[in-house]
Ligand code: 5GP
Ligand code: MG
């Protein structure tokens with residue numbers, strides 16, 4: 001007999017302490033946010049710009065949740081890098097691999113897609129960049145936000161989940177290029193042995209503010 005496609009939450013990776021956001025919870029929220037965006041952009045054709053690489057998994061689910069859009073949509077990408085330690089961002093934000101020429105941004109309704117807004121520095125820099133390029137509007141949809149970490153005032157226009165101040169991985173988010181392909185979001189114990197000895201005071205996802 002052909003193998004059956006089962007609807008199961010994947011067993012956590014062996015490095016993983018506890019799953020914060022489960023695949024079904026993520027899918028449900030992405031559908032909601034996608035429908036909201038579809039309603040708001042019913043009369044315009046957004047230029048959807050994903051930030052590499054972390055937003056790619058979210059973007060691929062989100063654009064399918066936005067359909068059908070009467071005027072369609074376009075996709076592009078930009079890479080934003082901030083300088084600092086591996087688990088926090090600090091200092092300047094550098095934009096590279098900016099695939100949309102300035103001429104193509106002028107007059108467009110840009111919708112930026114981010115994996116997470118942490119200090120807010122990247123989001124603010126990206127917004128400024130596309131406004132200066134002459135976009136008719138610039139909005140952001142972010143998968144996650146850590147409001148407790150904000151140093152630059154910034155709130156995404158659309159948001160799937162607020163998370164507490166832990167370094168999270170999965171659903172596109174990495175630690176040293178690992179864990180992007182996990183179908184759930186979790187806190188990564190940087191040293192798994194240490195984490196087993198002294199577990200983080202994890203909050204259950206049900207206690208999160210599901211914005
Ligand atoms: P911000 O400029 O808002 O401080 O930082 C944004 C970027 O920092 C995110 O796009 C992401 O690449 C990285 N970042 C911030 N917090 C986390 C986190 O908890 N996990 C991961 N994997 N990356 C994070
Ligand atoms: Mg990012």
Ligand code: MG
Pocket residue numbers: 054173174175
């Ligand atoms: Mg990263």
